[in-house]
């Protein structure tokens with residue numbers, strides 16, 4: 001079992017705190033863009049930020065950074081799928097009502 | 100029950116009676132539990148389908164009114180989709196055969212496997228309860244489209260809870276199969292020696308894992324619309340009804356690949372065995388399973404061409420839909436090339452497999468008519484669609500399921516059925532099927548809409564023909580089941596490897612021992628390398 005070799009990895013407090021601060025800043029950014037006039041792109045912006053945050057949580061807090069290639073690849077597949085689902089839905093939502 | 104030596108999985112547990120089944124973690128027993136459960140629901144669905152056809156036999160009210168008709172086609176659809184065809188292949192034959200095909204003793208998580216079956220059963224019971232409680236059986240169609248599904252007085256809320264639970268059962272099976280195929284392959288069982296049925300289950304399992312959660316979310320949203328009035332799909336409150344259709348089809352279109360991929364897998368296993376020729380283009384078939392799973396996840400919008408979504412989306416989804424035709428055609432061409440100059444023997448499993456190729460191709464090609472936006476606008480929501488998806492799901496997956504029953508069940512029972520009976524049944528079913536559903540396609544072309552209990556007088560003759568077809572099909576089905584089960588329980592003994600298969604399940608004793616293999620298998624040849632398998 002290749003992924004067992006990384007079991008018990010402990011990240012330093014400094015690193016974890018830095019990640020946490022990043023998450024807070026990104027949350028602030030989400031609030032900020034709701035005040036800007038971006039039309040349909042507001043959702044795209046909010047989703048981009050949300051994805052980045054989720055990525056940080058998965059990588060550091062959930063230890064995916066320290067896992068083997070296989071597990072990382074499989075997770076990546078799930079994320080790509082979700083992104084494609086959302087992206088293709090926007091092909092409709094963004095252009096609805098246009099000629 | 101069987102005459103085989105006592106050391107097989109039929110008589111190995113300490114327990115007896117029903118608890119030796121419903122609490123067993125043996126993949127073979129769980130596979131049979133699934134098999135009998137899905138078969139029961141299939142028969143329920145068939146009975147409902149026959150009632151629908153009797154209603155449509157003549158114009159006007161024949162045996163039921165509009166509300167009953169609406170409820171019956173909904174229940175028929177829900178039962179066939181969620182209780183028969185989606186869990187059918189992975190649950191029944193995936194469990195029975197896949198671990199043996201890769202040389203494993205069981206799946207990676209046997210208890211989780213049993214839990215999946217229990218969840219399946221719980222979901223099924225909840226759906227059955229929903230038919231008789233609240234406002235009665237749902238009448239929305241199996242698609243639960245808003246706004247109707249959020250307003251109808253029938254018991255949609257409970258039905259979606261049932262389907263939600265079934266979704267979890269499917270996800271768990273998917274996780275189990277992916278892990279099993281990655282981790283438990285026997286020594287020498289490389290990825291390029293994996294039987295194609297296992298390959299197709301692998302692709303299917305990924306769709307189950309990735310797409311089913313979207314269904315779960317969608318159903319939760321309907322539930323919250325109905326119970327909490329959230330307004331997510333209600334335009335008067337800023338909601339978007341078309342968003343429901345997106346969410347629903349993001350799951351449900353990949354779901355049709357959960358239905359068809361394993362069926363293609365079994366056909367890829369049967370055709371070479373009964374042609375005595377290695378499969379043509381092994382790698383391309385394995386690859387096309389993955390390609391279908393991937394591309395098929397991106398085409399859901401083709402169900403929505405007339406929904407009012409943007410024209411850009413219509414263009415994109417129509418284009419993507421045509422891409423799925425490529426890997427599907429790869430498979431069909433490779434099967435036909437496998438047959439070419441093979442030494443073909445037309446026994447029951449092969450007849451079902453060959454009819455799969457024809458019926459699936461008809462279904463797939465009519466799918467292109469629906470996938471092209473310009474033509475779809477004319478036939479959307481007509482009986483053409485009903486004909487199309489029955490060709491794919493019943494003519495495709497259904498016939499492949501029957502092929503699998505005739506191919507593998509004797510292996511597990513140690514007794515076999517009469518070939519003559521099976522062939523007569525097959526012929527009746529094949530004829531009945533085409534009479535039943537081809538008429539529907541013509542009716543649709545002429546403009547008969549789906550989901551109505553009544554129709555204009557000019558459609559009378561073909562509807563009568565179609566209904567007669569459904570009776571021929573039903574008689575064939577009855578003969579097939581009687582012949583098969585009489586054979587399995589009281590037929591002639593079945594031992595060794597009479598078909599001459601080269602996959603691992605044919606190398607072990609019949610019926611299989613509890614641990615599948617008497618000693619750890621070491622795989623030294625590919626799944627379609629027939630040298631030395633015994634059959635001339």
Ligand code: HEM
Pocket residue numbers: 144145148149151152172173175176177179180183184239240241242485489492493497548549550551569572573
């Ligand atoms: C003897 C076998 C069968 C008969 C006679 C039959 C007949 C019918 C009929 C008459 C309809 C309704 C048409 C309408 O008014 O819209 C229908 C709908 C449907 N059938 Fe079947 N069918 C059979 C088997 C199957 C099988 C094996 C499957 C799937 C594996 C299936 C899946 C469906 C689905 C999903 C619908 C759509 C329900 C809806 O509109 O919500 N059927 N069938």
